[in-house]
Every structure is written in C-alpha cells, then in structure tokens.
Amino acid sequence: MEARVVNKGQLPELLDKLAKDYDLIAPVQEETVVLFRKISGAADAFLEYTNSDVSPKGCFLPQNEKTFNYTYTGDSIEINKPEGAQKAVLFGARPCDIKAITTLDPVFEGEKFGDEYYSGKRENTVIIGLSCTKVLSTCFCYAFEGGPCDGTGSDLLFTEIGDKYYVEVNTEKGKALADAYSQIFSSQGAEQLAKDKEELAKKLAGEFVRKVDLTGVKELLDNNFELPYWNGDDQKKCLGCGTCTYVCPTCHCFDIFDYPTGDFTGARLRCWDSCMYPEYTLMAGGHNPRPTRKERVRNRFMHKLKYHLDRYNMVGCVGCGRCVRKCPVNIDITKIINDLKEVAQNA
Amino acid sequence: MMDVIQQLREQAKKLLEEKKVTLVIGFGQGTELARTTPVFIDSPEGVSALTWGPFCANNLAKYLTDYKNAEGNVAVVVKGCDARSVIRLLDDNQISRDKVVVIGVPCPGQLEWQKVAAEVKPGASLKETADNGESFSVKTDAGDYSFNKKDYMLHRCLVCENPNPVISDITIGKELPVKTYEERFAEVSELEQKSTEDKSAYWDKQFSRCLRCYACRNVCSVCTCQICVFDQMLPMWVSKRTNLSENTMFHITRAFHVAGRCVDCGECDRVCPMDIPLRKLNQKIHKDLGDLFDSPTPGSKPGIPSALGEFSPGDPEEFM
Ligand code: SF4
Ligand code: SF4
Ligand code: SF4
Ligand code: SF4
Numbered sequence: 001m002e003a004r005v006v007n008k009g010q011l012p013e014l015l016d017k018l019a020k021d022y023d024l025i026a027p028v029q030e031e032t033v034v035l036f037r038k039i040s041g042a043a044d045a046f047l048e049y050t051n052s053d054v055s056p057k058g059c060f061l062p063q064n065e066k067t068f069n070y071t072y073t074g075d076s077i078e079i080n081k082p083e084g085a086q087k088a089v090l091f092g093a094r095p096c097d098i099k100a101i102t103t104l105d106p107v108f109e110g111e112k113f114g115d116e117y118y119s120g121k122r123e124n125t126v127i128i129g130l131s132c133t134k135v136l137s138t139c140f141c142y143a144f145e146g147g148p149c150d151g152t153g154s155d156l157l158f159t160e161i162g163d164k165y166y167v168e169v170n171t172e173k174g175k176a177l178a179d180a181y182s183q184i185f186s187s188q189g190a191e192q193l194a195k196d197k198e199e200l201a202k203k204l205a206g207e208f209v210r211k212v213d214l215t216g217v218k219e220l221l222d223n224n225f226e227l228p229y230w231n232g233d234d235q236k237k238c239l240g241c242g243t244c245t246y247v248c249p250t251c252h253c254f255d256i257f258d259y260p261t262g263d264f265t266g267a268r269l270r271c272w273d274s275c276m277y278p279e280y281t282l283m284a285g286g287h288n289p290r291p292t293r294k295e296r297v298r299n300r301f302m303h304k305l306k307y308h309l310d311r312y313n314m315v316g317c318v319g320c321g322r323c324v325r326k327c328p329v330n331i332d333i334t335k336i337i338n339d340l341k342e343v344a345q346n347a
Numbered sequence: 348m349m350d351v352i353q354q355l356r357e358q359a360k361k362l363l364e365e366k367k368v369t370l371v372i373g374f375g376q377g378t379e380l381a382r383t384t385p386v387f388i389d390s391p392e393g394v395s396a397l398t399w400g401p402f403c404a405n406n407l408a409k410y411l412t413d414y415k416n417a418e419g420n421v422a423v424v425v426k427g428c429d430a431r432s433v434i435r436l437l438d439d440n441q442i443s444r445d446k447v448v449v450i451g452v453p454c455p456g457q458l459e460w461q462k463v464a465a466e467v468k469p470g471a472s473l474k475e476t477a478d479n480g481e482s483f484s485v486k487t488d489a490g491d492y493s494f495n496k497k498d499y500m501l502h503r504c505l506v507c508e509n510p511n512p513v514i515s516d517i518t519i520g521k522e523l524p525v526k527t528y529e530e531r532f533a534e535v536s537e538l539e540q541k542s543t544e545d546k547s548a549y550w551d552k553q554f555s556r557c558l559r560c561y562a563c564r565n566v567c568s569v570c571t572c573q574i575c576v577f578d579q580m581l582p583m584w585v586s587k588r589t590n591l592s593e594n595t596m597f598h599i600t601r602a603f604h605v606a607g608r609c610v611d612c613g614e615c616d617r618v619c620p621m622d623i624p625l626r627k628l629n630q631k632i633h634k635d636l637g638d639l640f641d642s643p644t645p646g647s648k649p650g651i652p653s654a655l656g657e658f659s660p661g662d663p664e665e666f667m
C-alpha cells in the first residue's frame with residue numbers, strides 16, 4: 001500500500017483547493033453541534049471533533065432527495081430528473097462512519113435494486129477519512145473489526161501525527177487525487193510515520209471501555225423471534241422518537257411521496273423515515289404489523305444484529321455510539337447485545 | 348444521597364408489598380456513570396434497581412399516560428419540575444388521582460451528563476454522590492470529583508422555583524429552600540430586544556438544523572394527543588421533508604400547542620440531538636403568560652386556570 005505525507009500547515013491550502021475543484025463536504029460546527037455540510041474553504045471546516053452529532057451518511061443518502069419533478073400536461077406526464085451527481089470530496093469523516101457507508105453500499109448498489117441516486121454520488125465522491133485521536137466512552141467500533149485508525153472504505157485516510165498527517169492511499173481514486181495535488185502530498189518520511197501510526201492505533205485500541213461481545217447473539221435471534229427479553233424495560237421506556245435512527249450512520253429507511261407544487265406540478269421526494277415511528281408500518285387498510293413500541297424496538301435491534309447480516313453478511317452497526325449518546329432515555333445497544341448474549345448462554 | 352436512595356427503596360417496596368401499586372416508575376443507574384435510565388419495577392425484589400442523585404434529569408411523569416388504563420395503580424418518582432407535570436396531567440383529566448401515587452423527592456438540581464462524562468475517567472463506576480450546596484461531589488472507583496452547579500447543571504435547574512415537588516403523596520428527603528429568580532427570563536428578554544429581522548434570522552438558523560425526529564414532542568409530558576397532527580397521513584398536513592418552512596411550521600405549532608400547559612420542565616430542550624433551544628420558545632410563552640394574564644407557571648399549583656382555555660372579559664386584546 002502506498003502512503004504520503006501532508007504537513008498540517010498545508011491542510012488549509014488543500015481544503016481551499018478541493019473546495020474550488022470539487023463539492024467539498026466536511027464537518028462544520030453550528031452552535032455546539034457538529035455536522036457535515038458543503039463548505040467553501042478551510043475556514044469553514046471543524047476538525048477538532050471526535051464523533052459528529054449527525055453522521056455523514058447524508059452525502060450519499062440525503063435526508064431529503066428529489067428524485068424527479070413532474071408536470072401533467074393534459075394527456076401525458078412529463079418527468080424531469082435532477083442533474084447527475086457533482087464531483088465531490090467527503091473530507092474528515094471518521095473510520096466508523098466510513099465503514100457505515102460500506103454497509104449502505106449493498107443496500108443501494110445491489111444487482112437487483114441498483115439506486116442511481118445513491119450510486120451516482122458514490123461514484124463521484126472521493127472519501128478522505130480522518131483517524132480518531134481519542135476514544136469516547138460510548139465508542140465500540142472495535143467490536144465490529146473496525147478501529148479508530150481503520151481505513152476500510154476510505155479512498156485516503158489521514159492520521160494526525162505531530163505536525164503531519166500520515167496519508168494512506170487505499171484506492172486508485174485516492175491515488176489519483178493525491179497525485180493531482182502532488183505539491184501537497186509528498187512521500188518523504190512516510191516510513192517513520194507508518195510506524196507512529198501503528199503505535200497510535202495500538203494505544204487507542206486499549207482505550208475502549210465498553211465491552212461488547214456478539215457471541216451467540218445472531219444464532220439466538222435466528223431461532224427466536226419472540227423472546228421474553230423484548231417485554232422488558234426497553235420497550236416501556238422508549239419514547240419512539242426516532243432520534244437513534246436519524247443519527248445512526250447505517251440506518252437507511254426512507255419514505256417516498258409526492259410533493260405537489262401546483263395543481264399539475266410537483267416533485268417526488270425520498271426522505272428519511274424511521275422504524276421507530278408507528279406510521280412506518282401502517283398499512284392502507286389500517287392494519288399495523290408493528291402495533292406497539294415492543295415490536296418497533298425489537299425491529300431496530302433485529303435489523304442491526306440479524307437482518308443486515310442475513311442479507312449482506314455485515315453487521316448493521318459500526319459501533320459509533322451515537323444512539324447510545326443521543327437516546328433521551330439511555331436505551332443502549334451495547335447493553336442489549338450483552339444482555340442477549342447472556343440470554344443465549346442461559347438458554 | 349444514600350439515605351434518600353435507601354428510603355426510596357423502602358417506600359417502593361412497601362407500596363408493592365402492600366399491593367397499593369402494581370408498578371413503580373423510578374430512576375435506575377444507566378450505562379454511563381453520569382446517566383440514569385427509567386426503570387419499571389413490578390415486584391418488591393426489584394426495588395434495589397432504584398437510585399437517586401444529580402443524574403436524574405428525565406421527567407418520568409411522561410409515562411403516566413401510558414398506564415392510565417392499566418389495571419393497577421402506578422407510583423412515580425418525581426422531582427419538583429416533574430411534579431408540575433403531574434398536576435397539569437390531573438388538571439387536563441389525562442390521569443386520575445386515585446390511580447397514581449406520587450413519590451416526591453426535593454431536588455437540588457441536575458447535572459448535564461455530557462459535561463460530567465467529559466471530566467470523569469471513562470469506564471469509571473459511580474459510588475456515591477452528595478449535594479454540597481454550591482456543588483455536587485461525585486465519588487467513583489477511579490477517584491473523587493466535584494462539579495460546581497453554576498457550570499455543570501442543566502440551565503433549567505439554575506432558575507428552578509419548585510425544588511420541592513408541588514404534589515407528593517410520599518416525600519423523601521428534606522425540603523429545600525424555595526427561591527424566586529429575577530433572571531429567570533433573562534435569555535428571552537435578551538432575544539426580545541433584537542429587531543424582528545434579527546429574531547427571524549436567529550430562529551431560521553436554529554430551525555433549519557432540525558431533523559424533525561420529534562424527540563422534543565415525544566419526551567413532552569403534556570403532549571398527550573393520541574395522534575399528533577405531524578404524524579397524520581390523511582390529510583398529510585406536513586410532509587416528512589425537512590426544510591425551513593415545514594420545520595418552522597412544526598416548531599411554532601409545537602410551542603403553541605403546549606402554551607398554557609407547558610410546565611417548563613425543559614425536557615424538550617435537553618433531548619434535542621441538534622441542540623435547538625426549544626426552551627427559549629416555551630419561555631417566551633411563559634413570560635407572556637405572566638405579563639399578560641398574571642398566570643404562574645402551569646402546574647406550579649393545582650387548579651390554575653389554563654390561560655388559553657379560559658375567557659375573561661378583562662383579558663388584554665390589543666390586536667383586535
Ligand atoms: S446502531 Fe447506534 S452505535 Fe450502531 S452504528 Fe447506529 S448509531 Fe452507531
Ligand atoms: S432514541 Fe431512544 S427513545 Fe428515541 S426511539 Fe430510539 S431507542 Fe426509543
Ligand atoms: S428534538 Fe430537536 S431535532 Fe428533533 S424534532 Fe425536536 S427540535 Fe427537531
Ligand atoms: S414543552 Fe418542553 S418544557 Fe414544556 S412540558 Fe413539554 S417537554 Fe417540558
């Protein structure tokens with residue numbers, strides 16, 4: 001694998017250039033909240049964060065997406081699709097969130113149901129990851145073979161070491177970008193930094209405080225749709241607010257509806273939706289197969305820990321810890337995993 | 348706070364043993380040192396899960412409507428602010444008095460868990476907490492910490508006028524001195540000074556960040572509609588699209604729909620994942636309720652007429 005070195009002092013120059021040549025999406029801070037937005041230069045970026053409040057999944061699956069405009073002309077319907085995706089760079093995403101994108105890929109880029117809106121953006125975007133320098137008490141990416149300095153899914157991975165960034169070139173796309181800005185990406189001193197990065201990764205790996213063990217969980221869920229466990233406190237305390245799913249980098253449910261702008265014109269939109277909402281599974285005839293919070297809470301965890309594995313052979317959680325931090329009532333997926341493991345052991 | 352925890356457990360145990368209630372809703376230790384989580388206890392053996400301290404921010408009165416049609420009675424642990432919700436729910440006929448046992452705990456304030464977590468050694472576990480007036484001490488297996496209230500407490504607690512539960516069947520712990528705060532509406536007054544354009548720009552910036560997850564609505568103890576207008580599919584008043592116009596529609600509707608019923612518990616503000624200052628919206632309404640109708644904070648005593656549900660010929664009506 002190739003590697004490069006970027007001086008920290010040159011990062012503003014790089015970001016300014018990227019913003020000129022691409023749609024540059026990077027973490028920004030609004031009040032106390034860190035989220036990803038298109039920025040116009042280095043001055044807008046905020047890199048001193050550990051885990052953004054909202055994940056960057058919106059780069060590929062925006063909360064609101066117009067799929068087409070329609071006009072009814074009397075005897076036919078005119079459909080106008082939006083322009084294709086622009087060339088973009090996603091800069092400064094953390095390893096867990098990039099791994100999360102790799103869990104979305106098979107959903108939207110599968111052979112059977114390819115999604116041109118998603119894949120258009122995916123193909124046109126270069127992902128530049130940024131290794132973590134800190135581990136939060138809610139982080140548990142290690143449990144899914146990820147790590148604070150893991151490059152899975154990224155085209156380039158930046159790791160901050162002293163006054164330099166060690167840059168791993170993980171794909172051809174990444175290489176092309178590094179080559180295009182060769183005044184900024186040098187090769188000097190890369191070997192030493194590679195060792196330093198190993199050290200950093202090792203140090204951070206020792207800082208996780210949440211013990212998460214998935215042994216037996218999938219098998220338990222495979223054989224037990226109805227578990228008494230789901231009658232417990234979680235379904236009683238869940239508020240059904242959907243915060244967990246909106247901040248989650250791997251949740252990808254959406255709703256499609258028409259948004260009329262006049263009697264004969266409008267747009268068809270695709271917007272985020274959440275399995276924690278009662279109307280999510282409400283059928284036209286009034287039946288709801290997930291009528292109470294119990295079924296909805298169970299579904300969220302079944303999706304993460306079983307269905308995603310069944311379909312794509314990947315766990316539907318990357319351990320970013322956002323749902324753990326943001327849930328107003330402290331429903332915690334790590335506790336649920338460990339509880340289920342215990343249930344499996346005692347079965 | 349160990350004595351309070353001890354008494355809480357004893358009282359809960361007694362209620363369950365004597366079959367006065369079938370469920371006790373209280374606070375239990377959460378998965379982070381500085382967090383608690385709601386616990387639902389239905390047997391005397393379960394009471395050891397109950398805890399109390401400066402990490403009990405949730406308003407558990409929220410859950411009372413879930414059990415209004417349950418067979419047995421329900422006991423709920425409330426702080427001062429949460430007790431206002433109980434009164435409001437009673438006044439709104441949402442729950443019946445004889446089905447609820449209120450366990451009131453005078454509350455010296457609640458800390459913001461994120462701020463505490465940033466200081467405490469990750470992975471440490473909680474041993475004991477104590478209120479020292481200006482600060483809380485927090486003992487853990489990885490050392491002792493002290494958090495001064497001014498910097499670590501939830502904003503709502505800094506101007507709390509009801510530290511003692513205003514309704515309580517069983518009170519646990521010592522009553523605290525009650526204060527009134529001149530500066531209670533300071534932030535709102537500051538906003539009021541801005542020009543209309545600046546106010547609009549301020550709120551546009553806040554609202555445009557909203558994810559419309561509805562945590563603010565769902566956590567609210569007085570949001571009691573069976574089907575909220577924002578969830579209705581037919582007709583679809585507001586779509587799932589997030590943009591400034593629909594977000595603003597949501598926020599103004601939410602704030603006005605709880606006007607006169609909002610008890611200023613601050614939960615909406617606490618749970619918003621996007622840190623939108625919802626409490627400022629509610630507080631503007633509280634301030635106006637006081638200024639225009641001489642109405643105290645809803646729920647601060649029983650039987651306060653609802654400002655928007657009452658008609659009096661003497662009401663100001665400058666805009667008509
Ligand atoms: S389920 Fe929770 S921890 Fe897992 S990826 Fe989603 S938000 Fe992160
Ligand atoms: S964030 Fe928590 S309370 Fe809200 S829906 Fe998710 S699990 Fe339930
Ligand atoms: S909790 Fe915050 S983000 Fe969610 S709907 Fe309310 S204001 Fe919007
Ligand atoms: S609107 Fe907010 S502050 Fe008012 S009662 Fe509801 S949650 Fe509490």
